Amino acid sequence: MTPREAVQAYWTAAQARDWDAFTALLSDDIVYELPQSRERIRGKERYLTFNTEYPADWHATLRHVVAESGRAVSWTDFLTNGEPEIVVTFFTFGADGLIQTVTDFWPEPFEAAAYRAGLVERY
């Protein structure tokens, strides 16, 4: 499985709550990080618990994957308790093709800046 295929399979399994398929993609010593809160989760078992116990109704739609040898990034649209969110995820892979690290960014909406309004259109 290439990094691109593994990222596609990761999000397909997550959205389907197919936790057997999900964990089959992960290294036993996977490291998950959230740089925005400086939280880290170590190990496949804890990472699975984190995902299965996430306290929200969520739906994930993979929008973009950029992949190369041993590394990939995804842009995934979420609908979390009815609210749209985006998660950008950096993945690294071991020599066995399993996911070794997952690093999530959850960027939140902010106001458009007044100083640049003359340069900008809104969408």
Added chain:
Amino acid sequence: MTPREAVQAYWTAAQARDWDAFTALLSDDIVYELPQSRERIRGKERYLTFNTEYPADWHATLRHVVAESGRAVSWTDFLTNGEPEIVVTFFTFGADGLIQTVTDFWPEPFEAAAYRAGLVERY
């Protein structure tokens, strides 16, 4: 120039305020987007103005690039008015190798979640 080289050159030129080198990497009809505020800037001239007039003291250090044919993503550490920030940037390239689209995410810090404290270490 490959997408990886172009992304490296983009951040090197931005950090050096070498605006000639910077604009040489850009398509004339570049489109810049900020999904968090739904702001869009069209065209090389306006995008250059946006960058040169950014009202802060900032220093950019490229940390990761993931690149493939026609697309790339960077993770860049910023120091903005002395405060650390991260920007994650999606790039697409035209057939001429110039940067066609730039999409920035600026994820802000958030609090660690109490419900998962038993799974998590802080770093």
